[in-house]
Amino acid sequence: MILTERLASGARLLLEPVDRTDTLCIGYWFLHGSRDERPGEEGFSHFLEHMLFKGTGKRTALQIARDVDRVGGIINAFTEKEATCIYVILPKEHLRLAFDVLSDMTVDSLLDPAEMEKEKAVIVNEILSVDDSPEERGHEHFLRRMWGDHPLSRKITGEVGEVKRIDRERLGAFYRERLLPSNMVVAVAGNFPVAEARELAESAFPPGLPPAVPLSRTLPSWTKDTAVIGDRFTQAQIYAGTSYSLDRDLSHYYTSLVFSTAFGESMSSRLFQKLREELALCYTVYCFRGFFSDTGMWTIYANATPALAAKLLRALDGELGRLLAQPLSSREVADAKSHLVGSMILSKEDMENRMKRLVRQRMMMDRVLEFDESVAVLEKVSVEEVERFVRTYVRPEAFNLLAFGSKGLGGLRGFEFSFGRG
Numbered sequence: 001m002i003l004t005e006r007l008a009s010g011a012r013l014l015l016e017p018v019d020r021t022d023t024l025c026i027g028y029w030f031l032h033g034s035r036d037e038r039p040g041e042e043g044f045s046h047f048l049e050h051m052l053f054k055g056t057g058k059r060t061a062l063q064i065a066r067d068v069d070r071v072g073g074i075i076n077a078f079t080e081k082e083a084t085c086i087y088v089i090l091p092k093e094h095l096r097l098a099f100d101v102l103s104d105m106t107v108d109s110l111l112d113p114a115e116m117e118k119e120k121a122v123i124v125n126e127i128l129s130v131d132d133s134p135e136e137r138g139h140e141h142f143l144r145r146m147w148g149d150h151p152l153s154r155k156i157t158g159e160v161g162e163v164k165r166i167d168r169e170r171l172g173a174f175y176r177e178r179l180l181p182s183n184m185v186v187a188v189a190g191n192f193p194v195a196e197a198r199e200l201a202e203s204a205f206p207p208g209l210p211p212a213v214p215l216s217r218t219l220p221s222w223t224k225d226t227a228v229i230g231d232r233f234t235q236a237q238i239y240a241g242t243s244y245s246l247d248r249d250l251s252h253y254y255t256s257l258v259f260s261t262a263f264g265e266s267m268s269s270r271l272f273q274k275l276r277e278e279l280a281l282c283y284t285v286y287c288f289r290g291f292f293s294d295t296g297m298w299t300i301y302a303n304a305t306p307a308l309a310a311k312l313l314r315a316l317d318g319e320l321g322r323l324l325a326q327p328l329s330s331r332e333v334a335d336a337k338s339h340l341v342g343s344m345i346l347s348k349e350d351m352e353n354r355m356k357r358l359v360r361q362r363m364m365m366d367r368v369l370e371f372d373e374s375v376a377v378l379e380k381v382s383v384e385e386v387e388r389f390v391r392t393y394v395r396p397e398a399f400n401l402l403a404f405g406s407k408g409l410g411g412l413r414g415f416e417f418s419f420g421r422g
Helices: 044-051 061-069 092-107 113-131 134-147 160-164 168-178 194-202 250-264 270-278 306-325 330-348 351-365 371-380 383-393
Strands: 003-006 012-017 023-030 074-079 084-091 184-190 226-229 236-245 285-291 295-304 400-404
Touching (some): 012 351, 023 092, 044 074, 044 113, 061 092, 092 194, 113 134, 134 236, 184 194, 184 351, 236 306, 250 270, 250 295, 250 351, 270 306, 306 400, 330 351, 330 371, 330 383
Parallel strands (some): 226 400
Antiparallel strands (some): 023 084, 074 084, 236 295
């Protein structure tokens, strides 16, 4: 049973006890990310995430790592567009240690100036490594051309120059303003005593902390765009997709999941079978979804040699047209639902996945569903609902395209999706 409550500190507590495992995973989530940074704070969320590992009043950076390592645990963190999380995975006997380490890092980080300078070099290397990835670079261009300069299209890491300009005073103010219990979710999944987890979560922060500053988010405006951008890479990275207003209704979310799975998120999907297996136009092709607090996106990704890029786009356009002319069948929808249920069963065995699922569902739908509830909602998705979703959101006039990576893509300029209508 999943337990949810609001603690006296203001933090939200999500607990999922699992008695048939010997592990547990605890995450401290702060519900702000790169899109919530104000001008001059670009890269602060990600940089602060790194600095939480660099020492506290009672632990050096080595001691933080050693305290978790010595019991065979894993400690990690990530920053997203709308959230920052630090978490540990440990044997079940070490619940108290997990809370102690995470709370210490969250409440008492030193933000040592010497460590900050070293970490700047680390993060610059991280940024440059991403710049060496044509897939990552292409996705950044795609977001920029779809959403312009909106914070959702910015790099989570910030740019190299922005990272180099971060100073301790401003980062310290950001730290004190953002890492507060009223802006926090504590999520625990695994084998643990519920009462003890509740007690430790309640005492994670000292009393009397101020409420977090309310976040101010603006909805991105979508711009229709088709672009060809050459670079030093040898293959063409193809991004095609759409952005749409988010509907928090459960059935809408699960319908989008079923549709995307059937069309392009598995090896038996239409996209993979047609573009790779039958036509051999690419090595990689798939689609993926993005959900934020106020908007959603659905994107198709593929890569190809420049010689095959035009054929790939025409074939993709044909498959999108076929999606409208020959909607997903009852068999395809049923197979997608079965695939999703199977994936959920597999993910249940991983406490990290369970922990992340608790918070992501809370962020996405303002509630957390038990496994059986999720399956029940998923099973109710009908062929008609999937077709209605497709006709509402998958339209050529609302489809963006980016071809990126190779300098030999000039022949793609002027390409427009028609979905077989022209």
